[in-house]
Amino acid sequence: MSTIADLRLPAADTALATAFERAPAATFELESSVSKTRPSLWVAGVDRETAADAFAADPSVEVAELLVETESRLLYDVTFSEGASTNRLWDDLLADGGSLLEARATDGWWRVTVRYRDRDTLCNAYDRLIDRGVNADLRRVTDVTDADDHETRLTPEQQEALEAALEHGYFEIPRGISMEELAAELGISHQALSERFRRAYETLVDAELQPAGETSPLD
Template sequence: MAVIAHLRIPADSFELGRILELETDGTIELENMVPLEQKAVPFFSVSDEVRESFEQNVENHPSVEGIVEVTRHDGERLYSLDWNVSRDVFFEGVIDLQGQLLSATGTATTWEFEIRFPTHEALSEFQEYCANAHISLEIGRIYNPVRPGTGMWYGVTRPQRETLIRAVQGGYYSIPRRMSTQDLADDLEISDQAVTERLRRAIETLTENTLIAMEEELEEEFEQAKES
């Protein structure tokens, strides 16, 4: 049965954290991690106040093959990163144990992750894997997304929740629509592309962790009942 775990690790304990090094106060939010052939291409947003030193650190890192500014909006820039994920022990462990990255936010000292693992055993194996790799891993809230009510937000992150709630309350999904994507972006002070991505991920995660998960659980129970 799948579980979602909130994890915290030092920024300097894994490769991507060292690549995305911040020298001043600020945050980096990982918007998405897109598989591309043998690579995993992350998209992340950075505020303008730390952009210059951030870009210089990233471009000079030996694991980085390229960084591209995708868009900018109201003091925030969205980047895509071409990097060698095989050098990152932390993410290799996530991939090997079939973990799915739901969210990640980093500061100059710490990164916080929300990762879904297929079973409790996979999460335990990941903890042991990190210990053997000398990665200081702090486990926060753990919950089972299959049963509605056991996890407070069903894997939907705070920015995704805020965006989805404002969209519904503002009439984004009404007929006729009372709020456009740009209206929602202006309200949240982010780019319209970030709005679209947050809504997509929120709806996908919410559906997977409620409707689909419950369907799978009911099917499993039905099969067990037939065998007995």
């Protein structure tokens, strides 16, 4: 059995606090498909100039390199300054084998979804955040039985992609493999793998997990 946790964290205590002050309308979403050594962030809701100014003003950001620009959002490779609270945040959340499934920030708050091997591991991660003074709000905790014990709603392709990602360290920080490399391992395109992940995350978090075994935080 593993445990899925949804947490809400204030940017002021964790990551990109100044960036949100400069660009309050921005939405940041972790996208780990480009670089295996640096996190990549999609930025939506603001123009290119505003996003660049926000990153430049944030003392926790050392470098923000624009990689992709679409009509609705921008993709940046981000290097955080040594000792930044952002780096410590991932250490606190993902120590002891935690896997980051999703991270999205809007209105000055981060919403993260993390998978842990059990509730004790989740409790240890939560305690680390509290001890560091992070006002962590644990919104939902779900225990998930092994695949042999329930009928999964994931497609075989989605399950294959997630299992390969776990095996090759894709969810680790820093990543053990990039999305391009993982796609090559699976013999599919980068775009196809990205779509499988998005649909799998939606199924796990929004469809399958919420109705099953939902409990109050840390009961």
